[in-house]
Amino acid sequence: MENSTCHSDVAYKTHVENIAAEQIWIYVSPVLIVVGTIANTLSIIVLLHKRMRTSTTMFYLTVLSFGDMMVLYTGLLRYWIKSAFDKDIRLISQFSCKIHAFLVYFSLDFTTWVLVAVTIDRCVFVCLPFKAKRLCTLTHARMVVVCIGLIMTALNFHLFWGVSHEMQLGELSCTHANDFTEFAWPWIDFCVFSIIPFTIMIIANILIIRHLFMAHKRVASHHHETSHSEQCQSVINHSNGNGVRTKQRKVPSITTMLLTTNCVFLALTLPIVIYLIVYPYVLYDATDHVTAVLKLLWAIANMFQYANNTIHFFLYCLTGPRFRRELFKVFKIKSRSSHELTTTMEMH
Numbered sequence: 001m002e003n004s005t006c007h008s009d010v011a012y013k014t015h016v017e018n019i020a021a022e023q024i025w026i027y028v029s030p031v032l033i034v035v036g037t038i039a040n041t042l043s044i045i046v047l048l049h050k051r052m053r054t055s056t057t058m059f060y061l062t063v064l065s066f067g068d069m070m071v072l073y074t075g076l077l078r079y080w081i082k083s084a085f086d087k088d089i090r091l092i093s094q095f096s097c098k099i100h101a102f103l104v105y106f107s108l109d110f111t112t113w114v115l116v117a118v119t120i121d122r123c124v125f126v127c128l129p130f131k132a133k134r135l136c137t138l139t140h141a142r143m144v145v146v147c148i149g150l151i152m153t154a155l156n157f158h159l160f161w162g163v164s165h166e167m168q169l170g171e172l173s174c175t176h177a178n179d180f181t182e183f184a185w186p187w188i189d190f191c192v193f194s195i196i197p198f199t200i201m202i203i204a205n206i207l208i209i210r211h212l213f214m215a216h217k218r219v220a221s222h223h224h225e226t227s228h229s230e231q232c233q234s235v236i237n238h239s240n241g242n243g244v245r246t247k248q249r250k251v252p253s254i255t256t257m258l259l260t261t262n263c264v265f266l267a268l269t270l271p272i273v274i275y276l277i278v279y280p281y282v283l284y285d286a287t288d289h290v291t292a293v294l295k296l297l298w299a300i301a302n303m304f305q306y307a308n309n310t311i312h313f314f315l316y317c318l319t320g321p322r323f324r325r326e327l328f329k330v331f332k333i334k335s336r337s338s339h340e341l342t343t344t345m346e347m348h
Contacts, residue, residue, distance in 0.1 A: 012289070012291040012292040015288060015292035016292075017295065018292040021292075024299040024300065025084075025299055029076050029077075032307060033073070033080065035310055036068065036069065039313035040068050044066065046327050047059075047061055047062040049326050049330055052323075054138070056121050056136045056137065056138055056141040057118055057258065059138060059142070060145070064114045067309075069309075070110075071309045072309055075306065078090070078104075094164060097174035098159060098161075099160075105189065106152050106156045109152045109192055111309065112193055112265075113197065116197045117144050117145070122254070122258050123208050126212065127207055155192065158185075162176065162177055162180065163181060164177040190273070190276060190277075194273045198266065198273075201265070205263075208255060208259065212255065253321050254322065256319050257315070257316055257319040260318070260319045264308060264311070268304045269304070269308060271304045272304065275298060279294055282294070
């Protein structure tokens, strides 16, 4: 998301809050970029592994990893270069102003809606298991990603004539070129990036959790009523090896990984959503100190947002037994001890 406002007085720059904001942009940004690049690259390598490519969830997460890197290198990299070297890549030319604005908005919207798509896919898989085999296919997943890309391109394409170089306070700036981009577009983007995806993901997560809770409740009730049948089934499962238990365990583990990713997304993007809602009401006629505070809050909110595009690999490792197992295989560290550790973690 972009904050294109400016203050008529530069006195706010001497306040400690503004200085702290600049330090955040200069020193935290490169850490997120480097860690995010390494982490997302590792995610892509693991998710493209042979045994992972057959899952629609893993396909969506692969696309999400590519999108996360695009967000870091279009949005956060520009802020770092601007703060650390006093160079704004949007000011190189009129084209750089327009293409960069488009890429930032596109990448943020694209990754958000890919996460929405994988959430819906998992919701269908959990709540409608008999229809999932027909609906949740790799062909359909690829079509969904292409459609998301085309829709987000069409939605943000107006930025090619909606932003341009303008002189503000004696300085060249890449800013709004018409009233639609300045006044109407922020609300449209707010709905596309935040309100609608937030609503869909929350509803889908509630449905998933409710279905898993009800399924667990039914199983528990059935076990109490048919203890003898349970013992017989246990014998059958034991005789069939670990295949049945692994299959039963796969759905909850993947679902847990996705639910965690969703919750982290909601938590880390909420600050910037709140900021974008509140700041227009306090910006104008703000004192120098309030302006400096807004600059600090803007930097912090952005760090949270870009952290979301950085840490997915660690969330997958923490909550995804299958992901950990494939990670060990890819990097040839599947020793006996690591295999036993993975198996133990899956059992819990």
